Amino acid sequence: QVRLVESGGGLVQPGGSLRLSCAASGMIFSINDVGWYRQAPGKQRELVARITSSGSTEYADPVKGRVTISNGNAKNLVSLQMDNLKPEDTAVYYCHADLLVQVGIGHAMLEHWGQGTLVNVSS
Numbered sequence: 001q002v003r004l005v006e007s008g009g010g011l012v013q014p015g016g017s018l019r020l021s022c023a024a025s026g027m028i029f030s031i032n033d034v035g036w037y038r039q040a041p042g043k044q045r046e047l048v049a050r051i052t053s054s055g056s057t058e059y060a061d062p063v064k065g066r067v068t069i070s071n072g073n074a075k076n077l078v079s080l081q082m083d084n085l086k087p088e089d090t091a092v093y094y095c096h097a098d099l100l101v102q103v104g105i106g107h108a109m110l111e112h113w114g115q116g117t118l119v120n121v122s123s
Contacts, residue, residue, distance in 0.1 A: 001026055002024055002025065002026035002027070002028060002099055002101050002112055003024070003025050003026060003112075003114075004022055004023070004024055004077065004095045004096075004097060004112050004113065004114035004115075005022070005023050005024075005025070005114055005115070006020060006021070006022050006093065006094070006095050006114045006115070006116060006117035007020070007021050007022075007023070007117060008020040008021050008117060009093060009117030009118045009119045009120075010118075010119070010120070011120045011122065012085055012119070012120070012121055013121070013122070013123050014085060014086060014087060014121055014122075014123055015084055015085065016085050016121070017081070017082060017083045017084075017085065018082050018085065018119060019079060019080070019081050019082070020036065020079065020080040020082070020093055020095075020117060020119075021076060021078075021079050022034070022036075022076070022077045022078045022079070022095030022097070022114060023075060023076055023077070024074060024075060024076075024077050024097070024099075024112075025075075026101070027101065027102060028074040028099050028100070028101060029099075029100040029101065029102070029107055030053075030099070030100040031053060031071075031074065031077065031097065031098075031099055031100075032052070032053055032097075032098035032099070032100070032109060033050055033051070033052050033053065033097070033098050034050065034051055034071055034077050034078040034095070034096065034097040034098075035047065035048070035049055035050025035051065035058075035069065035078070035095075035096050035097075036048040036049050036050070036069065036078070036080045036093055036094065036095060036096070037093070037094045037096055038089075038091035038092065038093045038094065038119075039091055039092050039094070039116075040088075040090060040091040040092075041091075043091075045094065046060065047060050048060055048063055048067065048080065048093065049063065049067055049069040049080060050069065050096075051069050051070070051071045051078065053071075055071070057069055062088070063082075063089070066082065066083050066084045066085075067080055067081060067082045067083070068080070068081045069081075077095065077097055078095060078097070080093070082119075085119075085121045086121060087121050087122060088121075089119060089121050090119060090120050090121050090122070091118075091119060092116040092117065092118050092119075093116060093117050093118075093119050094113055094114055094115075094116045095113070095114035096111070096112070096113055096114075097111075097112045098110070098111055098112075099112055
């Protein structure tokens with residue numbers, strides 16, 4: 001069973017920076033799209049950024065120019081560098097990945113989510 005674990009969240013002042021990382025455990029045969037989503041209190045989960053296996057990136061409008069997503073390997077799947085953070089960036093950030101994993105005697109491309117890491121931007 002593959003698990004995703006985020007790290008790097010915390011309390012930061014407005015204008016500060018954080019780098020989020022997503023580590024994977026378990027057997028992964030291939031990696032498709034990976035990305036970061038966030039969910040603020042009382043709001044729906046929303047896309048922050050994602051990157052395809054070919055390296056194409058997509059950023060949500062509120063974070064464009066302030067965040068950079070980087071893909072990695074089967075152990076350290078994806079990172080998110082966030083600069084010039086704003087109070088409205090406060091949320092739980094989730095790692096997401098479409099991974100080819102073993103299912104029974106075969107394989108399947110399945111969606112995986114981490115448990116989330118809290119980013120709190122406050123003075």
